[in-house]
Amino acid sequence: MIYVHIPFCRSFCTYCGFYSEVAGSCPQTRYEEYIRTVCEEAAGRRDEIARTRDVNTLYIGGGTPSVLPLSCLQTLLEALPYGPWEEFTLEANPEDICEKGMPYLQGLRKLGVTRVSLGFQSFDDGILRWMNRRHTAARARDAFALLREAGFDNISIDLIFGLSNLDHACWEDTVRQALALRPEHISAYQLSIEEGSALEAQVAGGKYREASESHCRAQYDVLCHLLGEAGYHHYEVSNFALPGFEARHNAAYWRRVPYVGLGAAAHSFDGRCRRWNTSQIADYHAEYEVLSEDNARVETIMLGLRTDVGIEASLVDAGPLLAEGALVRCGDRVRIPEDHFFVSDDIIRQLI
Ligand code: SF4
Known part of the structure; x- marks a missing residue:
């Protein structure tokens, strides 16, 4: 079970606190250098990877993995010769899917990607602009259609609710539009104020006021109701799937199955010890924490009870x-x- 972190984005979303960088004026070179570093890490951790293969999944997340050219993904996969994967997920921005088009999607299929996780977030263009997303609702729908046309039959979409500037009618419309596409999987997260995000600065400057608990609750209830009615299995607090399409990789995290995380800011777990790579893209290094029995029990409760x-x-x-x-x-x-x-x-x- 392998996670690879791609810490590059083409712009930053208002709410995001994840570690990522804009690649700058010469992105191809930066991507290639970074992928070389990750491949070296994978080679050095071969034995650890071998011990995590009871669940043989690969998840490339970020950041925005879809900014990478196919050649970089190909190089990465040559350093991870552990397929065929039970599940191979790539996170993607809808705008990248539209810009790169069918040749890119066919390339992803050839590389063995079985599941694409699309960051939609909303179907309202005003909300998408506020979030500083790169795509519009129409482009997100186009990206979804292109993925289907390319033969992807396992697509997940991400949505965000609980914004104080998102009214209930607009949220219900977003959920209904998501359902109209019939994705196999939907992840819906309540907006939170992340450290280091632009939103945190807005809150500090009095430009954004957090939504009330009752506002968020009402939107979560609509989500659960509409998705339940449409036949989705609510298998984790924020995750819904058509039966049989529950994310195997993420579900294994929640069972505390060992995994290896490669790349800057990636986390790993070997059953006893948590390891995290620091965030510097060029020369990240690992830090460790051995879990006490009590820590392990607390983790089991926290992760398990969300499912x-x-x-x-x-x-x-x-x-x-x-x-x-x-x-x-x-x-x-x-x-x-x-x-x-x-x-x-x-x-x-x-x-x-
Ligand atoms: S939400 Fe995704 S695309 Fe936006 S800044 Fe964060 S990692 Fe990048």
Whole structure:
């Protein structure tokens, strides 16, 4: 199970706190240099990779992996000769898909990409401009159609709700437009104020006021209702899939399956120890934390209770929360029911 981080974007989104850089005037050279570094890291960590192959998935995320030319992806994959992959996801910006067109998409298919995760975020052009996204709603729809035409039958789209400037009608319209495309997977995240983001500065300068909890709750409820009605399986707080299209890679993270993360700012886990690469693109290095038994238990609870399979009941004192309906019991496991997913963080806090 391998994650590769591509820390490049062509512009920065208002809300984003992820580590990435704009490649500047000579992007091809920077991309190639970076990919060379990642390939060297992959070669040096071959034994570790071998130990994570019970779940043989590859996820290339970012940043914006779709800024990379096919040649860079090809070089990267030659350094990762572990396919065929059970699932190979590439995150993409809709504008890159439209600009690069069919030859690029056919190239991705040849490289073995099985799943594309598109950052749509909204179907409202005003909201997309506020987010400083590079694409419009129409271009996002075009990108989706192109992917289908190229034969991709596993497409995920990302949406964001809980903006104070996103009214309920506009959000419902976004969810309905997303559903009209019938993607296999939808991830919907509540806006948060990330450290280092442009939005954080807006909040500090009084230019943006966070949405109230009831505003966010109402939008989350609409999301759950419409997606449930459309047959999507709500298998994690922020993730919905048509049956059989649950993300295997992400679902393995939530089960705390070991994985190797390659590249600047990428995280890894070997079952006992968490490792993270620092953020400098040219010369990142690794830092480590060995988890105590208690840390491991807390992680298991935090990750497991965000999913609809929950955790072993013996890990927590579930009594009071079972009585009030914030947890339900299924055999020897407990889980948070969907109507309490929105407050899952509060529930988890009470348990740990
Ligand atoms: S949301 Fe994605 S595209 Fe936007 S700045 Fe962050 S990583 Fe880049």
